[in-house]
Amino acid sequence: MSAEPASDDPVTPTAVHVAKPRQCLRCGTPFSSSWAGERICGRCKGSSGWRQGVPAEPANGTRR
Numbered sequence: 001m002s003a004e005p006a007s008d009d010p011v012t013p014t015a016v017h018v019a020k021p022r023q024c025l026r027c028g029t030p031f032s033s034s035w036a037g038e039r040i041c042g043r044c045k046g047s048s049g050w051r052q053g054v055p056a057e058p059a060n061g062t063r064r
């Protein structure tokens with residue numbers, strides 16, 4: 001008999017992309033993120049203007 005938990009992997013490679021339950025940074029609603037960088041739920045993404053809360057990078061550096 002093996003006394004292994006046989007449940008969660010003790011060592012999870014960061015390269016693997018697995019859907020994990022995360023909280024949306026916008027509404028705080030728990031959702032399944034497709035990847036590690038996914039922190040906005042589809043609902044907020046679908047809504048226009050969800051980027052307003054995110055510091056957008058300057059598209060053009062032409063600022064006088």
Ligand SMILES: [Zn+2]
Nearest residue numbers: 024027041044
């Ligand atoms: Zn959201």
